[in-house]
Amino acid sequence: MSIEVKNLIKNFHNTEVLKNITFQIEEEEMTAFLGPSGSGKTTLLRIIAGLEQPSAGEIYIGGERVDHLPPQRRGIGFVFQNYALFKHMTVFDNIAFGLKIRKRKNEIIGCKVFELLEKMALQGLENRYPHQLSGGQQQRVALARALASEPKLLLLDEPFAAVDAKLRKELRQWIVKLHEEMKLTSIFVTHDQQEALEVADRVAVFNQGKLEHFGTPREIYHRPATPFVASFVGDVNYYQTKIKGGYADVGPIQIKAYRLVEGSDVEVVIRPEDVRIEPYHDRADLKAQVKQTTFLGDFFKVEMVLTGDKTITATVSKEQGWVIQPQDWVSLRILSTKLFTKERTPALELFHQRRPVEELAKTADASL
Numbered sequence: 001m002s003i004e005v006k007n008l009i010k011n012f013h014n015t016e017v018l019k020n021i022t023f024q025i026e027e028e029e030m031t032a033f034l035g036p037s038g039s040g041k042t043t044l045l046r047i048i049a050g051l052e053q054p055s056a057g058e059i060y061i062g063g064e065r066v067d068h069l070p071p072q073r074r075g076i077g078f079v080f081q082n083y084a085l086f087k088h089m090t091v092f093d094n095i096a097f098g099l100k101i102r103k104r105k106n107e108i109i110g111c112k113v114f115e116l117l118e119k120m121a122l123q124g125l126e127n128r129y130p131h132q133l134s135g136g137q138q139q140r141v142a143l144a145r146a147l148a149s150e151p152k153l154l155l156l157d158e159p160f161a162a163v164d165a166k167l168r169k170e171l172r173q174w175i176v177k178l179h180e181e182m183k184l185t186s187i188f189v190t191h192d193q194q195e196a197l198e199v200a201d202r203v204a205v206f207n208q209g210k211l212e213h214f215g216t217p218r219e220i221y222h223r224p225a226t227p228f229v230a231s232f233v234g235d236v237n238y239y240q241t242k243i244k245g246g247y248a249d250v251g252p253i254q255i256k257a258y259r260l261v262e263g264s265d266v267e268v269v270i271r272p273e274d275v276r277i278e279p280y281h282d283r284a285d286l287k288a289q290v291k292q293t294t295f296l297g298d299f300f301k302v303e304m305v306l307t308g309d310k311t312i313t314a315t316v317s318k319e320q321g322w323v324i325q326p327q328d329w330v331s332l333r334i335l336s337t338k339l340f341t342k343e344r345t346p347a348l349e350l351f352h353q354r355r356p357v358e359e360l361a362k363t364a365d366a367s368l
């Protein structure tokens with residue numbers, strides 16, 4: 001079932017916690033709501049589920065307007081972060097709960113519950129109580145319970161928050177498998193960017209109640225709509241500067257900025273993996289001195305100071321990282337940069353929408 005949210009606003013008392021949110025989720029898509037604590041992810045999920053009322057706006061599920069419908073008439077399965085299983089009920093009764101309320105026949109309930117127990121690898125645990133299960137098993141029972149009434153949509157609020165890293169990975173794989181097998185449309189809330197990029201077809205990035213970017217993991221990583229998105233979904237070198245002589249001026253790094261107004265403010269983002277470290281040579285456009293290297297398992301992080309005192313970080317392979325030492329002088333090549341500006345002139349419509357422009361970094365010889 002597709003989901004459409006149009007111009008949605010939510011106020012709590014006098015605070016606007018969701019600011020004019022509009023997006024569309026296609027059928028069978030898995031979407032992550034990603035953002036820092038307090039950015040409005042859970043509130044939006046609860047509004048879609050019908051557990052909270054919007055202050056304004058419209059919600060459509062499968063093309064039908066649902067914002068006036070109670071939760072039980074929206075065809076949604078919901079899993080909360082703290083499992084919320086009924087403690088006094090067995091696994092079987094927990095999973096059967098929704099079907100019993102809907103007064104399904106006992107043999108139909110039995111078939112459905114055993115089918116789900118098998119799907120979730122919970123066979124043989126049907127007579128246990130929640131306290132007799134591991135965290136991962138409890139979470140799978142919660143999922144089975146949400147899926148028992150065959151929802152059109154599955155909404156998951158930080159479903160992996162309460163389990164350790166290894167189990168978290170296993171549960172993620174479970175959800176992806178289920179999502180594909182059952183042809184569900186699902187949304188899950190997370191503040192873990194790795195999880196969002198790994199699991200979701202598309203990611204909605206929220207910041208202070210605003211939807212900053214809605215796109216595929218590749219889009220939000222490589223073409224982030226705002227500096228916030230760039231820094232939330234990966235590491236960045238971030239500089240605030242101005243346009244001088246047609247270039248964004250980051251000291252020795254001068255980035256050709258087409259069509260930007262002289263003197264206007266720009267934000268420059270350079271990903272550490274886009275900074276190439278090369279052996280030092282005198283005639284290099286860009287030179288830096290290594291301050292510190294940090295071994296991070298698969299790669300090294302190298303912090304450097306550019307001529308003129310600006311700092312820059314690069315990530316390099318293990319092989320290269322082992323030979324780079326603090327105090328070494330190196331040459332740098334920047335493979336890609338992103339510029340963001342808030343300028344509002346007709347010629348800058350593209351930038352007015354705060355879309356990034358990737359331009360090759362150019363180093364002006366004169367500045368060295």
Ligand SMILES: Nc1ncnc2c1ncn2[C@@H]1O[C@H](COP(=O)(O)OP(=O)(O)OP(=O)(O)O)[C@@H](O)[C@H]1O
Nearest residue numbers: 012013017035036037038039040041042043044191
């Ligand atoms: N019932 C409520 N009454 C008043 N304010 C609320 C209520 N629920 C949420 N808020 C506020 O709305 C904002 C968004 O909260 P929300 O829980 O949606 O954020 P979140 O992104 O899900 O955060 P987290 O990752 O910490 O769960 C926060 O400032 C929060 O304090």
